[in-house]
Amino acid sequence: MSAVGQPAGRVSGLHRRLRYAPFLCQLVVTRRCNLACGYCSEYDAVSGPVPADELRRRIDHVARLGSFGLEFTGGEPLLHPDLVALVRHARPHRFRMLGLISNGFLLTRDIVEALNDAGLTDLQISVDGVRPNVVTLKALQPLRPKLELLARHARFRVVLSAVVGSGASGDEVEEVVRFARDRGFRPRVLLLHDAGGQLGLSLADLASYRRVQRLIGRHWKDWFDYRDALIGAGRAPFRCRAGSRYLYVGEQGLAHRCAQTRLAFGKPLAEYSFADLRTQYHSSKPCNECCTIGCARSCSMPDRWFPQRQEDGEARAHRP
Numbered sequence: 060m061s062a063v064g065q066p067a068g069r070v071s072g073l074h075r076r077l078r079y080a081p082f083l084c085q086l087v088v089t090r091r092c093n094l095a096c097g098y099c100s101e102y103d104a105v106s107g108p109v110p111a112d113e114l115r116r117r118i119d120h121v122a123r124l125g126s127f128g129l130e131f132t133g134g135e136p137l138l139h140p141d142l143v144a145l146v147r148h149a150r151p152h153r154f155r156m157l158g159l160i161s162n163g164f165l166l167t168r169d170i171v172e173a174l175n176d177a178g179l180t181d182l183q184i185s186v187d188g189v190r191p192n193v194v195t196l197k198a199l200q201p202l203r204p205k206l207e208l209l210a211r212h213a214r215f216r217v218v219l220s221a222v223v224g225s226g227a228s229g230d231e232v233e234e235v236v237r238f239a240r241d242r243g244f245r246p247r248v249l250l251l252h253d254a255g256g257q258l259g260l261s262l263a264d265l266a267s268y269r270r271v272q273r274l275i276g277r278h279w280k281d282w283f284d285y286r287d288a289l290i291g292a293g294r295a296p297f298r299c300r301a302g303s304r305y306l307y308v309g310e311q312g313l314a315h316r317c318a319q320t321r322l323a324f325g326k327p328l329a330e331y332s333f334a335d336l337r338t339q340y341h342s343s344k345p346c347n348e349c350c351t352i353g354c355a356r357s358c359s360m361p362d363r364w365f366p367q368r369q370e371d372g373e374a375r376a377h378r379p
Contacts, residue, residue: 089134092162
């Protein structure tokens with residue numbers, strides 16, 4: 060038997076990976092954050108870092124599950140004293156994407172160069188506006204020196220995400236997008252969601268979204284424009300494969316479908332097997348219609364044409 064509870068076999072193992080393995084696994088390395096953004100439900104100010112040896116075991120297990128991508132997150136991952144060593148540990152597993160989500164405030168040139176050498180491929184930073192406000196400090200004004208540092212020295216891809224709904228004006232969101240484009244970063248726009256991952260934007264936010272959509276132009280389209288459907292109709296149902304194609308591992312070592320539903324489902328990662336990936340792949344998620352979790356949606360879209368067995372069973376049960 061293999062370490063993830065399935066018979067070994069090159070052909071069958073490859074088939075299982077292509078059919079059910081995560082496209083992305085996000086791994087929390089610390090829940091602590093150096094900021095306290097008013098809309099965030101994924102941080103605290105007191106938690107210590109997850110022990111590095113435990114995180115190495117989790118990285119190895121994620122690799123055995125066949126994940127194509129691994130992304131370190133938090134809290135603020137740069138608060139973990141062994142983060143660079145963890146990136147270096149993950150590199151031999153040859154993840155197609157080896158990434159980091161950070162607020163960027165703790166970046167220095169030494170850290171950027173260390174991440175270059177360790178093998179980081181992607182860094183994602185979200186910027187909520189131009190100037191800090193009562194909701195968030197993650198603004199272009201204080202972050203500009205850190206972002207200029209990245210533009211000069213990072214050898215990994217930088218995704219700079221503007222956030223619609225965080226309290227910034229539409230003009231500020233557009234300025235963040237222009238800054239990202241001018242510095243060679245990949246501009247992206249996120250829709251602010253509530254603690255359950257559901258959409259909740261004002262009319263002004265929606266108008267801002269439309270202006271940014273025009274500004275980004277042809278690079279905007281993202282997985283069949285689910286954002287347009289959410290804003291236009293209030294719902295954009297999809298076959299969510301979270302728990303399979305997308306996996307979120309919290310600081311306690313539990314594998315979840317996503318951060319926003321972690322109280323509804325969780326299983327120790329060390330016990331997570333291909334059988335669990337298959338089960339979650341075929342499980343319909345009741346929160347899918349109004350979901351704004353981009354990772355869950357983008358990782359689910361390649362399998363959009365495949366039915367979910369639970370869904371099919373429910374359909375058969377209601378046939379006359």
